[in-house]
Amino acid sequence: GIQVEQSPPDLILQEGANSTLRCNFSDSVNNLQWFHQNPWGQLINLFYIPSGTKQNGRLSATTVATERYSLLYISSSQTTDSGVYFCAVGSTTSGTYKYIFGTGTRLKVLA
Amino acid sequence: SQTIHQWPATLVQPVGSPLSLECTVEGTSNPNLYWYRQAAGRGLQLLFYSVGIGQISSEVPQNLSASRPQDRQFILSSKKLLLSDSGFYLCAWNQGWGNTEAFFGQGTRLTVV
Numbered sequence: 001g002i003q004v005e006q007s008p009p010d011l012i013l014q015e016g017a018n019s020t021l022r023c024n025f026s027d028s029v030n031n032l033q034w035f036h037q038n039p040w041g042q043l044i045n046l047f048y049i050p051s052g053t054k055q056n057g058r059l060s061a062t063t064v065a066t067e068r069y070s071l072l073y074i075s076s077s078q079t080t081d082s083g084v085y086f087c088a089v090g091s092t093t094s095g096t097y098k099y100i101f102g103t104g105t106r107l108k109v110l111a
Numbered sequence: 112s113q114t115i116h117q118w119p120a121t122l123v124q125p126v127g128s129p130l131s132l133e134c135t136v137e138g139t140s141n142p143n144l145y146w147y148r149q150a151a152g153r154g155l156q157l158l159f160y161s162v163g164i165g166q167i168s169s170e171v172p173q174n175l176s177a178s179r180p181q182d183r184q185f186i187l188s189s190k191k192l193l194l195s196d197s198g199f200y201l202c203a204w205n206q207g208w209g210n211t212e213a214f215f216g217q218g219t220r221l222t223v224v
Binding site for chain 1: 156160162170199213215217220
């Protein structure tokens, strides 16, 4: 099955710093999403981005499907950005659609 | 707009007891439904998915089962819980052929003691 790897696994930043999170996947996918899991466990949708570039405030994401990777950029980080960031890729296997999650990047932003 | 509900939010159950977690989606019809589990400090593992009433596919052999008795209702069950069933359970939905944005419920934190 598809393998999804995220890097780095852990990241510590000072408030105001910028960062780039990476998601690599091993096969062609139909879909890709980025999520932020807050300290209460809730998964917040950040981007639905099967290809191209999107921006939402201080966050932006780029997916290059042909090269099988996606990047999440966080600029001017804030303490509220802390948590775990997941990418999830969607693919059709045996006619059924599934989302497979990466291992996550745990981000801590220090005040 | 569409919303997804999961309950209960937290649950503490003794080993050997039964389990029933419920997930419902509002504001849409014929959604694809998913159950995921997240062990402490780990990623999300797909357990079951359903593309329609009574249609359940299992990803990982385990002590759990799923059912979809109604179009927008997805239930996760166990007859006898094991310690290893502890974790954070998340329900999700998306639409169409599946290559659309997925949305997650608030999750149920299950502790088996």
